[in-house]
Amino acid sequence: MKILFLGDVVGNIGTKMIKQYLPILKRDYKPQLTIVNGENATSFGRGINRKVYKGIMDAGADVITLGNHAWNNEEIFDFIDETKKLVRPLNFPGKDVPGNGYTIINVNGKKVAVINLQGRIFMDPIDDPFRMIDELVSKLHSQVDNIFVDFHAETTSEKQVMAMYLDGRISAMVGTHTHVQTNDNRVLKKGTAFMTDAGMCGPTDGVLGMKYENIIHRFLTQRPTRFEVEENGGGIVSGCIIDIDNHIMKAKSIKKILISPDHPYQG
Amino acid sequence: MKILFLGDVVGNIGTKMIKQYLPILKRDYKPQLTIVNGENATSFGRGINRKVYKGIMDAGADVITLGNHAWNNEEIFDFIDETKKLVRPLNFPGKDVPGNGYTIINVNGKKVAVINLQGRIFMDPIDDPFRMIDELVSKLHSQVDNIFVDFHAETTSEKQVMAMYLDGRISAMVGTHTHVQTNDNRVLKKGTAFMTDAGMCGPTDGVLGMKYENIIHRFLTQRPTRFEVEENGGGIVSGCIIDIDNHIMKAKSIKKILISPDHPYQG
Amino acid sequence: MKILFLGDVVGNIGTKMIKQYLPILKRDYKPQLTIVNGENATSFGRGINRKVYKGIMDAGADVITLGNHAWNNEEIFDFIDETKKLVRPLNFPGKDVPGNGYTIINVNGKKVAVINLQGRIFMDPIDDPFRMIDELVSKLHSQVDNIFVDFHAETTSEKQVMAMYLDGRISAMVGTHTHVQTNDNRVLKKGTAFMTDAGMCGPTDGVLGMKYENIIHRFLTQRPTRFEVEENGGGIVSGCIIDIDNHIMKAKSIKKILISPDHPYQG
Amino acid sequence: MKILFLGDVVGNIGTKMIKQYLPILKRDYKPQLTIVNGENATSFGRGINRKVYKGIMDAGADVITLGNHAWNNEEIFDFIDETKKLVRPLNFPGKDVPGNGYTIINVNGKKVAVINLQGRIFMDPIDDPFRMIDELVSKLHSQVDNIFVDFHAETTSEKQVMAMYLDGRISAMVGTHTHVQTNDNRVLKKGTAFMTDAGMCGPTDGVLGMKYENIIHRFLTQRPTRFEVEENGGGIVSGCIIDIDNHIMKAKSIKKILISPDHPYQG
């Protein structure tokens, strides 16, 4: 089974790139399951809304994952409980957190759990991602055939130690949040596919998708600055394609996907 | 010479308390110089505007200091350069930072420098407060008779080490930012008056001036929450009165001021 | 019932002050229960050992609480499970955390739970203190007559919101960790006694108990510096005395205790 | 002119990999200048010492850069001022910081400045890297032909905005510190070669070079854990080769270098 994963979609250029390239990637790679991180998919780069959600699903996604910006556009509270295809981080605290931290998808008679998890180092103090994923994975082992985790975290250390913690227990873990693709895609010793960060789908000209002018003003002055999504210039598509053994919880390969003005898509 | 200092004024209850009690405190303590921290003085608790600035000055302040919220209400950029009585933290970086980091006030023929300085531990990475105050104090020693520093910082360690660093070189250093008055007012070994935090002037019922309902929602869910100033209940006035020797850069005493429903003003 | 609480004991001067003043405070205030925070009680200011533990207990403590430095002296693992009088923060994660997060003490036929809890803002990402204390307090309500919480946390906001969250459900919450006593001791609206920080018991001359020379070197250079406990100069004792109604979970009063060269003990 | 840069060397496996592969890389790529980040090069993964310094230089490095761990092995204070080939971050504060923040190397009659710079987001509050590099680059423009910057920083945002800030003013900027190579090597619009992180040279089996058992213990328990360098398993070499135009301050290309058990060297 093949899983296509694309990292954080940012703003209008991000959704445009998804609409243009997701159908082509699906045609060429023929994934049975397509997952897209949409935590920055609104036009202003924070959170998601119904229209953008529908746009990414219509382009070919089966599941959309989120991250620390999950709740930044309040419209999400209106529709997150209507669908099982929009997954927010598992480990937000509190009673009655809207939405779900994972979903189970039927793929050709196989069940695949797609989990969204969030880190804590240099991020908000939410519930322990290690304990929660440990408990959930144990529970899911009797229910599903494969498990995919989008671990939304800041540091390379938290992502790598999580991947090794889950190695042999899940099919694949891909990191998101830093918006820069890492060059460390590999299958770990016990069979879990891993890369530290998938990278983003968004504007090439800004800083992680946001306008350079805003970001540099903030760094130079430390005064409050409104961050706006870069609306001009080229676009990038970042992610990976994972090949998973159908009968065991192991991956055969994980390959980077990167489309940008410097790396035009070649199929 | 006596200096009256009042900590962070928060929202409408804060400005109301200032208007009610500042005249009474001035009548009773007869300070020659009155300084108020106004970084949270707008009705929404962030930054300052012309109207609130004028209200605090009319109530009897000679200088208003600020802090990390200095720039949170954009109206400040319109009037900070019109007055020398509104002082923002000295160590914000960049060329042409609006306003000034200190001002010099004439008090009965004596010159007093009032400096606003901001810390960095668990705060934004602005310029080095230690080096900047060191250079400024050296420069001011030939120009002024007394120096007062409002050090706006989060941790007790940064505030205490700064006070000891400046001990004997300035008349007084009072901390602000945590909104809770500390019980450690004292004159340090070499003569500088010090207390870790003056406390705030604002609502008694909230959490540091903000509505409890908002703050607890944020702590329990880690989801974004709009923080609103508490508009109901009683008010508090917090600060200190410092007695400084007229001819040398030394303090004779520093006493806490605290007015609240539990501690009604007794003159 | 009266509870005497003393804040973080730091190094040799701290334990010396405890030995000198705890018997006097007990003689004068006649508390039925005495609690001391000992997270910095070793001679080097980090963690606790058998000898120091015994010294503080012999001086008159009934329970010793800890904090983020609980595990900094490895000897604790040898004896924490031998006693029920040494309490570490409730919300450290993991299976089989050594020791206990609370203890129940019999005081004249009444049962008092003493809980140690740790915050997360600007501290390590341990388990949710709000959820854990909520569950524990609910459980304890049928077992004990009074509940005391030492909440070891950095920020005034986390401490104040926690106190309001627990107001009416526990007898008293006192903050520790900043080593500076706050001037906000009060009984909250629903009856819980509270102050943001009890302050420390240790050297007066250093910065929070540590040598000034080390701390200023670190702040000026940002290079690694060995922090040593201040061994010279005077000592301070900080804490509070809480008067609790015997039959209901409410406090009658909470008063600051502060003994220092500037505030000699007057009984 | 070609510059070979290799990222953070970690522990004994790291220095062994350098000794094995640096001569081969130099033979095959024929760089005129070779720079290696050695901030974790001691056997315990923190700082550098004379022996390790000499080992990396003997293997073929022309300059060794450092980072936040620069000062973690005190032996550095004994020899950093003896050599101009060991460069520590430019923006450490304080008077008389040992060593230098940059060095100028003669390469075939051309002068190349090699600068080490450190970020501040989620790192210690040192001097402003933007202002300091801005001033240094302006000064160096009349003295050198090319400028290379190793920007040692945590976040992708600080590294990317710095690269865009310097674009067209320096030949190349390569990030270090996260120990994971990014897949975003490119020449920016105005001619500066850039990649967010070069990756590390060290053990493949640990977490960023350190033993998994230690790191996972820390994440699961939040109790203090001694971090040890991984001494077993394979090794990785990460870096890049940059081709710079000889006469102008522009790069022609930047290519990733990655040698690991999964990516055996193929020349």
Ligand SMILES: [Fe+2]
């Ligand atoms: Fe994102």
Ligand SMILES: [Fe+2]
């Ligand atoms: Fe994110």
Ligand SMILES: [Fe+2]
């Ligand atoms: Fe404030």
Ligand SMILES: [Fe+2]
């Ligand atoms: Fe503030």
Ligand SMILES: [Fe+2]
């Ligand atoms: Fe402490």
Ligand SMILES: [Fe+2]
């Ligand atoms: Fe502590």
Ligand SMILES: [Fe+2]
């Ligand atoms: Fe490193």
Ligand SMILES: [Fe+2]
């Ligand atoms: Fe580093």
